[in-house]
Amino acid sequence: MRPVYQISEAGFEIYLRKISHFSPHLHNSLEIIYVLSGSFELGMMQEFYHMDRGDVALIFPGVVHHTQVFDPSQDGTMIVLRAATVYCGSFYENMHNFIPENPVIPASVVHPDVVYAMHSLLADEKEAHPDRMVPLPATTSDDVTVHTGLDEILAPASDMATDSAIVQAFIQIILSRSMPQMTLRPRPSREDGDLVYRCVEYIAAHFREPxxxxxxxxxxYVSPYTLSRLFSGLFHTNFNGYVNNTRTQYACSLLLYTARPITDIWMESGFESQRTFNRVFQDIMRMSPREYRSRNRKKEDNKEASAQESAT
Structure with missing residues (x-):
């Protein structure tokens, strides 16, 4: 949803998510993406990597990443798995000392064990929590977070319903089959990384303020010039664009998951006026806040009606 420093309280979570734009963010866990349908661009640091159906991506902890969808007609879905590095076993050191040259493994060389493990973990979670397996709408929160207040709106994706020993076994199978496909390089300097963490965490905590x-x-404790270069070089936007994306995507979650009036939402999201909110929202989402709420709720109502018809 928003460029934040995400910390998973559960240690493990897996869910379906619609392919959509997702602003720069980082977290302290391993993230694995498996594309079920559609395509998108995965941004990592200053590079973009194309992902298609069947591709797998491994995103190491502490790496800024984001997703871009350049074809609005795309309506794809992916499985997203997040796991604390304690589940990574002998791969723990690599997770903290290196990053992949290219995080994407093409479908043609993805090992069948990886696909099996992802589907098995998702199936276990679906059996325990079938209500949580509906693909999350575009530009909404997709996980638990400690800094943006979205935990007040959304339930965590997982509460360790899947046995931790099974989780660890499957994750290490995924890594054992995937890591040989990757070329690793040393992480950037700690000093640069610390600034990224501090910047992302600070804005996630304060975006509702001026x-x-x-x-x-x-x-x-850095110069405006240094911070400006960080945004343009790493986040591919300027400071105002970054903050506006954060606020807009938070507003999207409020529009979708609450009944709060729009006049309350723009203020709670940190915008200085409703006029600014409407303009920024239109620029980013290509629709008005009211239209966004109506469209997405209609989709969810249609899904619910279809599910009820199937049940009868």
Whole structure:
């Protein structure tokens, strides 16, 4: 949803998610993506990697990444798995000391064991929590988070319903079959990484407050120039664009998962006026806030009606 420093309280979670734009973010866990349908671009650091049906991506902890969908007609779905590095066994050191040159493994060389493991873990979770297996709508929160307040709106994706020993076994199978397909390189300098963490975490905690580049730079003890270069070089946007994306995507979650009036939502999301909110929302989402709420709720109502018809 938003560029945040995400920390999974559960240690493990797996869910379906619609392919959609997802702003730059990072977290302290391993993330594995398996594309079921559709295609998108996975951004990592300053590079983009194309992902199609059947492709798998391994995203190491502490790496800024995001997704872009350049074809609005795409209506794909992916399985997303997040796991604390304690599940990684002998791969733990690699997770913390290296990053992949290319995080994407093409479908043609993805080992069948990887596909089996992803589907098996998802099936276990689906059996325990069938209500949580509906693919999450575009630009909404897809996981538990500690900094943005979305935990007040959304339930965690998993509460360790799947046995931890099974989780660990499957994750290590995935890594054993996937890591040989990757070329690793040393992580960037710790100093650069620390600034990324501090910046992302700070904005995730304060985006509902008035923010300026100068003010954030002062609080992070860096120059505005240094911070500006971080946004343009790593996040592919400027400071205002980054903050506006964060606020807009938070507003999307409120529009979808609450009945709060739009006049309350723009204020709670950190916008200075409803006029600014409407303009920014239209620019980013290509529709008005009211239209976004109506469209997505209609989709969910149709799914629920179809499910009820199937049951009868």
């Amino acid at each position: 923010l300026t580049l100068t003010g954030v730079a002062r609080d992070l």
